[in-house]
Each structure stands twice: as C-alpha cells, then as structure tokens.
Amino acid sequence: MNMRQAILAALRRDPTLVPNITESLRQKIEQEEGPMLSVVQAAEALEPIIEDALKKRPSRLRKFGLKSAHMLASLALEDDESQSKLAQIAKGSHVGIVFVDVAGFTEFTAEKGDEAAIQLLTELQRMIDRCLKPLRGQCVKRLGDGFLLAFPSASQAVRGAASLRDVVVQRRQKDPNFPARLRIAVHAGEPLVEQDDLLGHDVNLTARILDHCRPDEVVVSDAAMELSERRLRKITFDDKRIVKIRGLSTPVAIYSVIPAATIEKLASPAPDRGDEEPRSVPG
Numbered sequence: 001m002n003m004r005q006a007i008l009a010a011l012r013r014d015p016t017l018v019p020n021i022t023e024s025l026r027q028k029i030e031q032e033e034g035p036m037l038s039v040v041q042a043a044e045a046l047e048p049i050i051e052d053a054l055k056k057r058p059s060r061l062r063k064f065g066l067k068s069a070h071m072l073a074s075l076a077l078e079d080d081e082s083q084s085k086l087a088q089i090a091k092g093s094h095v096g097i098v099f100v101d102v103a104g105f106t107e108f109t110a111e112k113g114d115e116a117a118i119q120l121l122t123e124l125q126r127m128i129d130r131c132l133k134p135l136r137g138q139c140v141k142r143l144g145d146g147f148l149l150a151f152p153s154a155s156q157a158v159r160g161a162a163s164l165r166d167v168v169v170q171r172r173q174k175d176p177n178f179p180a181r182l183r184i185a186v187h188a189g190e191p192l193v194e195q196d197d198l199l200g201h202d203v204n205l206t207a208r209i210l211d212h213c214r215p216d217e218v219v220v221s222d223a224a225m226e227l228s229e230r231r232l233r234k235i236t237f238d239d240k241r242i243v244k245i246r247g248l249s250t251p252v253a254i255y256s257v258i259p260a261a262t263i264e265k266l267a268s269p270a271p272d273r274g275d276e277e278p279r280s281v282p283g
Contacts, residue, residue, distance in 0.1 A: 088152075094188045094227060096137075096157020097198065097206045098149040100128070100164065103181045103215035105145035121145065124180060127171070131164045140198055150198060154188035155228035161186045161218045162235055162257045169216055169259065181216050185209035188224040205245065205252075212243045212254060222253035 102108075102124065109117040121142075128139060128147060135156040140148040151157035161184045172178050187209060189202025205221070213219040220228075225237060238256040245252050 091152075094154055095191055095198070095202075096151030096154045096160075096224065096228075097187045097189065097191060097202055098137075098151065098157050098161050099185045099206050099210050100147040100149065100161075101183045101210050101213075102145040103183050104179075108179060117145075120178075120180060123178070124168075124182075127167055128164060131160050131167060135160045135163075140196070148198065148203070153228070153231075154186075154224045155231035157186050157188065158218075158220055158224060158228045158232060158235060158257065161220075162259075165216065165218050165257070166259060183210055183213040183215055184218045185213055185221075186218065186224050187221040188227050204247070208245045208247065209243075209252070209254060211246065216259075218257040220255045220257060222255070225255050 102120075105117070108120070125139070125142070125147075128149070131137070132139060132149065135151060137149055137151045137156065137160050140150050142148075149157075149160065151160055165182055165184055168180055168182050172180065185206050187202060187206040189200075189205070191198040191202045192200040209219055209221060220237065222240070229237070236258045238258055240253050240255055242251045242253055
C-alpha cells in the first residue's frame with residue numbers, strides 16, 4: 001500500500017480525521033517561514049493526529065494506524081537523507097544539473113496504456129539509480145515522464161548522462177519490447193537548494209536546453225563542457241552549435257556527446273583485404 005492509499009484508507013475508517021488533519025496542516029504551514037515543501041513537516045503534522053485516533057478506535061484501526069505512523073516516519077527519514085545528500089552535492093563550486101526526458105512518452109501512453117507507462121518509468125528509475133550511484137549523483141525529483149538529477153561536478157554529470165543514454169540504447173537493442181528513447185540535457189551552475197529541491201536560473205536553463213535535444217542524444221551546455229572536458233578522457237563532444245533559448249536574449253552554445261558505440265566503430269581498424277583474390281576486370 002502506498003502513502004496515498006494509506007491516508008485514504010485511514011480517512012474512510014475515521015471521518016473525524018479529515019478536519020483534524022486539515023487544521024494541523026494549516027497550523028504547520030503558518031508556523032513555517034515559507035511554503036511547506038517537505039514531507040518531514042507533513043509527517044510532524046500528521047503523526048499526532050494518527051496517535052490520537054489510535055486511542056479512540058478499536059484494534060483494527062490501531063493496527064492500521066501504527067502502520068501509517070511507521071510509513072510517515074520512514075518517509076520523513078528518507079526525506080532527511082535526500083536533503084542531506086543534496087546539501088553535500090551543492091557544497092562544491094558547481095553542481096552538475098541533468099534533465100532527462102522520455103521522448104514520445106505521450107504517444108506510448110496513448111497506445112499502451114497507463115499501466116505500461118508506469119512500468120516503463122519504474123524500470124527507467126532503476127536504471128537511473130544504477131548510473132547515479134558510482135558518480136555520487138542524486139535523483140532530485142521526477143517530473144511526469146522526466147527526471148531532474150544532480151551531481152557534485154560537471155564531469156560527473158556528463159559521465160552519468162552519457163552512461164544512462166548508452167545503457168538505455170543497449171537495453172533497447174537487446175529487448176524490442178523496451179521502447180524508451182531519452183533526451184538528456186546537462187548544465188553546470190550554482191542552483192539554489194530549497195529543502196530537497198533545486199531552483200534558479202541554472203535549473204531553468206537546463207530544462208530549456210532539452211528543446212534542442214533529439215531522442216538518444218545528450219546535449220551539454222558550453223559551461224558544463226568547459227568545466228568537464230579536461231577530466232573526460234573517454235567522452236568526445238561533437239561540434240559546437242549555437243541555439244536560441246526561450247526566455248534568454250543571447251544565444252547559447254551547446255555540444256552533443258558522441259555515443260561510445262560510435263567512437264568504438266570509428267576507432268576500429270578497417271578489415272585487412274590483403275589475402276583476397278583480385279577481382280577480374282572485364283577486358
């Protein structure tokens with residue numbers, strides 16, 4: 001049972017929880033300086049409500065309420081850990097910012113249905129997590145069919161983006177039932193860290209760069225390329241191209257990361273035809 005289902009089930013069992021939860025959340029929001037963005041505050045507001053309900057209801061609600069409280073505590077702990085990781089990532093001079101978008105996702109959902117779409121996003125999340133781990137990256141949030149990722153440096157962001165693109169392409173080649181094609185944009189800057197989120201101009205710019213990204217392509221901003229190029233021995237960039245970014249008066253330079261398979265193909269020697277018999281030439 002997920003968090004939404006758990007809360008709905010609790011409300012059905014005890015309608016008095018509705019006004020209590022509403023008032024508790026309202027008071028919690030008023031106590032905060034800004035909007036309540038973190039599940040930590042939500043957990044703090046809901047937990048006493050659930051505890052009070054346990055005292056008034058029979059054993060069935062008691063059992064469910066305990067489960068709900070445990071879920072809230074677990075979510076709060078996960079949120080604290082996420083904020084801590086993001087704060088560590090933002091300690092450096094620059095943060096590697098990556099936006100991932102699933103190309104053709106609307107059409108895929110219309111054809112295959114919501115369940116297939118959810119399964120696809122779940123599988124992509126697992127692949128993203130595997131690519132993030134060795135590079136100390138963090139999945140900041142999921143935006144429908146997209147993902148916002150953060151890395152401690154520009155070079156780690158480029159490596160992570162290129163690795164994810166190549167892994168997805170290889171998976172698609174092996175499994176025709178896996179249709180995902182990603183568009184990935186990479187930038188580096190100094191975004192604002194608000195609770196467990198990244199905000200600011202650099203985040204917006206990364207999202208806008210996606211407009212110039214084709215399926216199966218990783219596009220890197222000029223800033224990210226300059227910061228990372230010296231550290232990337234196995235990654236090659238395509239020629240620079242100048243693009244117009246929505247909302248900016250000046251154009252921006254971007255580069256495409258050449259896939260590893262393409263580099264290997266170009267680097268491999270041509271087959272030796274010295275032992276072949278010469279072709280006869282008509283006289």
